[in-house]
Amino acid sequence: MPNKKIKSLLSAIIIALAIFSLYSVWQYYFYSPWTRDARIRAKIITIAPDVSGFVTKVYVKDIQKVKKGDLIFSIDDERYVADFKEKEAIVDHATLELKLAQQKYNRRKKLGKSGSISREELDDYLMAVKLKKAAVEKAKADFLTAEINLRRTRVYAPISGMINNISLRQGNFVTVAKPVMSIVKKNSFYVTGYFEETKLPNIKIGKQAEIQLMSGGEPLYGHVISIGKAIADNNTDVNSQLLPKIQQTFDWVRLSKRIPVDISLEVIPKDINLVSGINATVKIQ
Known part of the structure; x- marks a missing residue:
């Protein structure tokens, strides 16, 4: 009889431990702030010309370090030099015309005092001076x-960093505002983890984070710097008749949304080659 009681007690303890373990695993999975859906990111600047023309020379190559102010490439300037000289000549011409108009007005002004010229005619010469002044200002703006x-x-280069994915060649024609390459900003790597909404209560600004790259190696460490404040809502889409497109859902299945959380990296070992876009796992302490 005592043996049966002991067996029953042991069975109850084992069942209780199993239930507690399952509950702990459930709590950890649903509420502990960790995610395998994370990416290494960096600040990337796209480079686009502000004028159009043929590329005369490219001074950099792919995966090359550059400093802010380094010459990257040059565009044929023949037409721009000609336009510069033309606008410069127009300024000189407009300035001379203004000087001439001012001289004519000054002479008529003296005549006006003796009554040799009408007030209306004098006003016309004054208006001519004002028009020539406006022409000079416009010519200077064009210049x-x-x-x-x-x-x-x-x-x-607008920033210091690494040239990335360049395909620009001498002789290519580039157009205004069309990107031709990008620069990964120096020391700008960070991590974005996409956490389920159920885990947000345990994520705070400043909390420490452990990052494990999918490629392996020693973990990286950082801290939370921002938590996303808005995500897209598919139910706000409309069809061609401007009617709302409500997504079909099942009441017994509610998939949690994922919220982006940015994490700054503290120290990056020299032997780790970070690449923007690679996968990582993040655990918030």
Whole structure:
């Protein structure tokens, strides 16, 4: 009889431990702040010319380190030099015309004091001076634009970093605002983890994080710097008749949304080659 009681007690203990273990695993899986859906990211700047033309020379190559202000490539400046000289000549011409108009007005003004010229005619000469002044200002603005365009035929690195995915070649024709390469900003790597909404209560700004790259190696460490405040809602889409497109759901299945959480990296070992876009696992302490 005692043996049966002991066996029953042991069975109850084992069942209780099993239930507790399952409950702990359930709690950890659903509420512990960790995710395997994370990416290494970096600040990437796209480089696009501000003027159009044929590329005369490319001064960098793919995966090359550059410093802010380094010359990247140059564009044929023949037309821009000609336009610059033309606008410069227009400024000189407009300035001379203004000077001539001012002289004519000054002479008529003296005559006006003696009554040799009507007030209406004097006003016409004054208006001519004002028009010539406006013409000079416009000519100077056009000259400044031509000067800027000429300078922009030489494209410089806006930041320090690494040239990425360049396919630009000498002789290519580039157009305004169309990107031709990108630069990965120096020391700008960080991690974005996509956490289920059920885990957000345990994620706070400043909390420590452990990052394990999918490629293996020693873990990286950092801390939470931002938590996403908005995500897309598919139910806000509309069809061609502007009617709402409500997604079909099953009441017994509710998939939790994922929220982006950004994590800054503290120290990156020199032997780790980080690449923007690779996978990682993140655990928030």
